Amino acid sequence: MTEIAISAFVTLFVIIDPIGLTPIFVALTPGLSRTERTKIAVRAVVIAFVILCLFAFLGEALLNAVGIGMPAFRISGGALLFLIAVEMLFERRTARREKQADEPEPSRDPSVFPLALPLLGGPGAMATIVLLMGELEGDFASQMVVLGVMATVLLIALILFMMSGVLERLLGAVGINLITRILGVLLAALSVQFILDGLTAYGIAGS
Template identity: 60%
Template sequence: MESAFFISAFATLFVVIDPIGLAPIFIALTQGASSAHRRTIAVRATVIALILLTLFAFFGEAVLGFIGITMPAFRIAGGILLFITALDMLFERRTKRREDQAESDHPPDPSVFPLAIPLIAGPGAIATMILLAGSVDSAFGMLAVLVVMAAVLALVFLMFLSAGIIERALGHTGITVTTRLLGMLLAALSVQFVLDGLSAFGIGGA
């Protein structure tokens, strides 16, 4: 039973977080960054996501309930923030900001937003962690949930580290096309987040 739960939990989190799908997004968000800076962003993003998801596993449902925030509301907020990122990717606003910061010693850092939140530790991942933690009734079960989460985030980190190889394979033109395409996909994903949140509110109010 425990092994079946472990496999089911891993499959659920893997699909929700989607490490493979995050790799090209990471490339688009860190285009032009050095290998060292890109590695720093990868480490920071995964560590922040690990901390957030761990906290939500233990305290998520209680905290959200205490401050009166529902998961549908959280999903809508994440969708709106993700839509802003999609607009940046579609209209090259991020490129313009890079040019403005070219003379600065502090290059753009997307590790906290949008990588850690809401792309890795997004509404779906947070909700999944809360549900998985709520479905176990022992310390061993909670440990299994945390191990599964760490394994999925390790895969995310490995995909981020391979971003340089993928970027070289695509080339500048390929990255530009990919960035625009992912901007459209992120916009659609963000709208889906909002629609799911609104739908949940509708069901709750019925």
């Protein structure tokens, strides 16, 4: 159970990347008071949690409805995560997120877009939660551990958002870039493992 929790935490933490999102949160909430920033952060995290829970429980059923098996989804999901890892290693992910954050929105409140979607609960996080829950199909206790880990990562994001000003000054651009690259290396290895698991299920690769 501990191994499952650690693996899920590392994967979700790398994908959601609360540290990398913190400076973007600051940029999305200029001139707002601490109370206003807290309300936006809480709303964004709650919405992202609901979205990811829906994918956790209904994602595999949706895949089955369109005729996609879990092995195929593991391979495609692993490929998607590998691309995200490459973006992290070469600083493309931050640029893409900042572009998404700069897109015009109908209101001043950025909690739904772009914070909840696509930054906190984006395609990478959706694919990851479906993969993790699918690998533990039939093991309800372990699946609850994964959901608990997901909630923990989002809670960390909430705390960092609430401390965003202090954290940005403490780490600086160099610190954030360094952490992002380290997480990118870990994500690359995890994505390859997902692909190997999918190939193993097809009998193409050994376990």
